[in-house]
Amino acid sequence: MKDHINAIYKNHSQFYKILLFVVTTILIVFFFPKSGRFKYNFEKGKPWQTENLYAPFNFGIQKSTNEVKKEETLITNQTTHFFNKEKGIEAEVIKDFKEGFNKTFNDSLNNYKGLKSKANSILNTFYKYGILNENLDLKNSNKAVILIDNVEKQTTTYKNLQKLGTLKNSIEKQLKGTSLETYSNKLTALFFDVIKTNLTYNKALSDNVLKEALDKISKNRGVVDKGTLIISKGEVVNDEKFQVLTSLSKEYESQVWSKSSYNWIVFAYTLLVSLALLMLLLFIRKYRKDVYKNNTKVTFIFFNVFVMVLLTTLIVNYNSEYVYLVPITILPLVLKAFFDARLGLFTHVITVLLLGSIVPNSYEYMFLQIIAGIVTILTVSELYKRANLFISVGQITLVYIIAYFAFFVIHEASVDNLKWETFGLFILCGLATLFVQPIIYVYEKLFGLISDVSLLELSDTNSKLLKELSNKAPGTFHHSLNVANLAEASANEIEANAMLVRVGALYHDIGKMKSPIYFTENQSSGINRHDELTPRESAKIIINHVLNGIEIAKKYNLPDRVIDFIRTHHGTSQVYYFYMKEKANNENVDIIDFTYPGPKPFSKETAILMMCDSVEAASKSLKDPTSSKIDNFVENIINKQKDSGQFLNADITFKEIESIKKVLKRKLANIYHLRIEYPE
Structure with missing residues (x-):
């Protein structure tokens, strides 16, 4: 039992991937539609490529979308609209009109009998079918409408209904050319004072009738019996065949499966x-x-x-x-x-x-x-x-x-x-x-991933952490900038992630902020604090800048991919200077005490940073640099790292390492303003 548990723990990563694979498969299948699929592919205007196709069951030939839309449009245009007619309004208006007419036309010398008769005739015309309270703006004015009151229904066309907006034109039209035309303005004003609408559009009833009519539209325009030849091999799929095949495909996919x-x-x-x-x-x-x-x-x-x-x-x-x-x-x-x-x-x-x-x-x-x-x-x-x-x-x-x-x-x-x-x-x-x-x-x-967008933000030297580094450890900050430039050029040379390695280089030494004075690049006074410490204590301070850097990076929420550069930029190398100093005093020295905790670089980018960091830091000790000195210097440092197995876990080739050497040699030569040494 214990062996099984150990095996599971040892291979937990593989078990997780299997579980992830199974769960993803189940979820995708769960959301997939579970209908069958028509096994043939076909295109309009192309020949039928497979064997003769016979109807596997009875099915209807579905109408095309355009056919259905045409029928819906036709029914919509023909469907009757319903209006509620309010009784009593007409009698009330006639009464008010009579009183208003007597007040308006009260000159005893004139006889307004003819005018009154004409006005009553116009009023009767308005209320023959009724006056609308709103204009529906129907395209077909001859469309049938039904007027409903409490007792009876009245059928007419929409154009026969009077609209408020056309009342004035209607009055003027009926008086035009008659002897009564001079009274048109007064009569119109009187009409507008007394007239009331008595027709209201019954939208709910009209919509229900239209819906019932649309629901009765048949989606099919024929039936194909089981066993009927639908299409022969090599026959062109014309419009009719395409519609039949499409209908069969949809019917097949909508079948109720056992x-x-x-x-x-x-x-x-x-x-x-x-x-x-x-x-x-x-x-x-x-x-x-x-x-x-x-x-x-x-x-x-x-x-x-x-x-x-x-x-x-x-x-x-x-x-x-x-x-x-x-x-x-x-x-x-x-x-x-x-x-x-x-x-x-x-x-x-x-x-x-x-x-x-x-x-x-x-x-x-x-x-x-x-x-x-x-x-x-x-x-x-x-x-x-x-x-x-x-x-x-x-x-x-x-x-x-x-x-x-x-x-x-x-x-x-x-x-x-x-x-x-x-x-x-x-x-x-x-x-x-x-x-x-x-x-x-x-x-x-x-x-917890990182993209180029975030890398660009992290590469800003005005960020809070890098500003703090430049204030507390200006020498380290300058060193980091130089390493970043070397690393970026090297990454571009071998097509690695230049943006990632640049950001890693900028932050790789942030751990030195905790005790900046113990690192050479920050010692401006000429006093070396390590003279006051034992080699073992000095080595501990130097090595701890990696652990301190990881701690600071996590405090500032730096991504794990950036923290990897802090962890690996010294790999498992030794603080060799202090090791030899301790060994001179004590032969029984454990080299582990002078070794960085690692891990070794495990990617091209982290390997590039290790090379560039070592070369840039050591280049400060070069006296009277020449091209040959720089070449030998770069070769020695990187070959030593390679021989000690620092790049074994990194996905980097010997060819790429040689390309990086060339870049570093060229860059250092430019930094020290060296000319090429021509043969004598």
Whole structure:
């Protein structure tokens, strides 16, 4: 039992990866749609490539979206509107009009009998059907309407209903050309004083009637019986065949599956998802060993894959037309920011392959997304520069639009029915991609990772910690700047992460702030404090600057990748000067007491810092430097580190070490303003 527990503890990292693999697979399959999928691919205008297809069951031929929309528009235009007619208003208005007329036209010398008769006639015309309290602005004025009161219903057309806004024109029109036209203004004013609306639009009833009519629209326009030949091999998929095949595909995917069939579908999806994730895991294991060894990083990658699958699945389940709204190019952007372009692209392709089994038009979708991912990897560089991200997002959006346009023309052979709203989805997708910056910041906090954006902020020499270093240990600060310049040049030479190694160099000696006077570069008075200490005490102070640096870095919340440079910049080397000094007095000296705790550098970047730090520090002791002296000096220091096994854990080659030597020799020659020694 104990052996089993020890084995599990020893291989806990592998067990964690297996658990992560299983959990991610289960979660992705859980969110996948569990319907069957039509096993044939077909395109309008292209020949049917497979065997003759017969109907596997009875199914209806679904109407196209345009056909359904035309029917809906027709029904909407023909559906009756309902208005409530309020009784009693007309009698009240007639009474008020009579009183108002007698007051307005009270001249006893004139006979207004004809005017009064005409006015009553106009009033009766207004209330024949009624006066609306609002104008519905219907396009079809001949549309049937029904007027409802408490007793009866009255049918007419919308144009026969009187509207308040047209009352004046109606009065003037009926009086024009008659002897009564001179009374038009007075009569109009009287009408507006007494007239009241008696028709109110019954929206609830009208909407219900329209909804019932729309619900009765049949989605099908025919039936295909089981066993009927749908299409023959080599036959071109025309509009009619395309609609039949599309109907069969949708019917097949919406079938109610038995429990046995459902389980088989889940099992098949599990196989596909696990196979894709396994390929991703094997790729990381073979080509990104440092990432594979770090469970946090592997979890981060799988988490991002799951998030993209989840977002896309939710959108597809809601409305598959919005599938291009998901900013899937955020995935390669994020992975490139934290890792590298190759891992970002491979993960992106695996994710797109997973999504290809659930999205409509899978070939078109996968082509567009893979091309967009490639463009993302090729165009986005130096993400910390804001202009670069905007330019890259514009290029990605343009590629989306061009590729979609090409596919549409291939399918439709014209641009008449081009869906311009899809271009809008691509633009919105591009805008959503701009949120990658805050997403990267959140990921840094959640997973303890570091991106170039944070590295740029840390490289600012005006930061609080570096300012404190320059104040407390100015010599160390100057040394760190020199090392940073050497390390950055060396990293560029062998294509390592120059920004990371520069930041690591700036902070690698911050531990010297605790006792700056004990380090040579900060001794400006010419007094050496080590003269007052034993070699063992001096060595302890020198070695402790690594541990003090780690403590200070954690206090200031520096990322772990930066702290790695503090831990490894001396590796397991010795404080040789004090060791030899102690040995001169005592033969029985344990070299462990004069050895840095390590660990040794375990990446190209940390190895570069060790070389540059040693060379820069030791170069201060050079007297009368010449090109040959500098060459021998650099060779001796780096060869000593190499021979002592300091670079065994670092992923760096002999060729790269030689390239770094050349850079350091050239840089030191420039620092000391040396000319090339020409042969005599």
